[in-house]
Amino acid sequence: MMAYGENEAARRMGQLLGRPRNLALTGPLMSIIVNLLLIAVALAGLVAAANGLRFGQTLVFGAMIWSITHTIHVRAKIGGNSPPDERERAVAAEAMAFGGFMAASLVSIWFLFLGVFADDGMWFPQESREWQALGFFVTGLTTQATNIAAAWKTPAYSGVLMDEH
Amino acid sequence: MAYGNNEVVTGIDRVAMAVTGQETTTVIARRVAIFGNLVLMAASIAGLVLTAQGQSGRWLVFVAMISASTYSGLIEYQQRGKAPRDEREWAIFWKALAIGAFVTCVLAGFWVMLLGRFADQGMWYPDRSEEWEAAGLFIIGLMIQITNIAKAWMTPAYAAELLDDD
Numbered sequence: 001m002m003a004y005g006e007n008e009a010a011r012r013m014g015q016l017l018g019r020p021r022n023l024a025l026t027g028p029l030m031s032i033i034v035n036l037l038l039i040a041v042a043l044a045g046l047v048a049a050a051n052g053l054r055f056g057q058t059l060v061f062g063a064m065i066w067s068i069t070h071t072i073h074v075r076a077k078i079g080g081n082s083p084p085d086e087r088e089r090a091v092a093a094e095a096m097a098f099g100g101f102m103a104a105s106l107v108s109i110w111f112l113f114l115g116v117f118a119d120d121g122m123w124f125p126q127e128s129r130e131w132q133a134l135g136f137f138v139t140g141l142t143t144q145a146t147n148i149a150a151a152w153k154t155p156a157y158s159g160v161l162m163d164e165h
Numbered sequence: 166m167a168y169g170n171n172e173v174v175t176g177i178d179r180v181a182m183a184v185t186g187q188e189t190t191t192v193i194a195r196r197v198a199i200f201g202n203l204v205l206m207a208a209s210i211a212g213l214v215l216t217a218q219g220q221s222g223r224w225l226v227f228v229a230m231i232s233a234s235t236y237s238g239l240i241e242y243q244q245r246g247k248a249p250r251d252e253r254e255w256a257i258f259w260k261a262l263a264i265g266a267f268v269t270c271v272l273a274g275f276w277v278m279l280l281g282r283f284a285d286q287g288m289w290y291p292d293r294s295e296e297w298e299a300a301g302l303f304i305i306g307l308m309i310q311i312t313n314i315a316k317a318w319m320t321p322a323y324a325a326e327l328l329d330d331d
Binding site: 090092093096099100101104105112116118125128130131132135136138139142 | 308
């Protein structure tokens, strides 16, 4: 994915951070690693919130915000100011379909399990802090899975082109 | 548009045409698809409300979900037979699924976040096993129904006409 229009803010940020080429934050591999880490952080936050710790909710919220910021940053870095071309739109649609489908399926499967095991002690949110943490988690998971799918579908050569740009 | 003719479907079409005197494919026109899925969505909501009121509404949510997925499968089979999707059909499929899944996730996330604020003030959330099951089935059903509506919406009119002429 080669930029057709240079994005000054993204270029400046890249220069300031001065990362090695292969570990560029917007590269496909690093994007997958970052979003997997964010999922782990969000899960840890959800567990902490379920155990009554206030910072758990903050962790989940932070992971959600970081994943949204990552999406915007990658889009700005790769696409610049130009609108996405046909291939980029196709990749975005596939990635969104994957991310949304996965998150919605996981939530509904969990609800169905709760229908059977809630009385046996399976956890479900009851306090307002837990509900909020779950809301942030669902929204964040959708974004993170979408980012991972988008990076997975970005061919390696476009990462090279991006770095050499 | 069917690339491979399916004998079973053709036979059913002929029987239905003999009975109704019209092309059965008009039944699967995109406006009917949109209307049908909106009806199924309304049935799902009604089932969820009944369940929340302590009545037996879970079956209604389940039937609406199964009907939406069966409807989706039948349409696919009617249109393509055993042929794989072409590039345009793949593009429409992914876009429709992206809309259906993302809208469902955003709505679910928004509802749960609102619960964080208003659960203590009486906003409904699942508490009994029937309610959890109904909510789970509702989420899956809603995703399928919105996907079907988006797919029908994005299918160009000429494709429906080609289907009728097929």
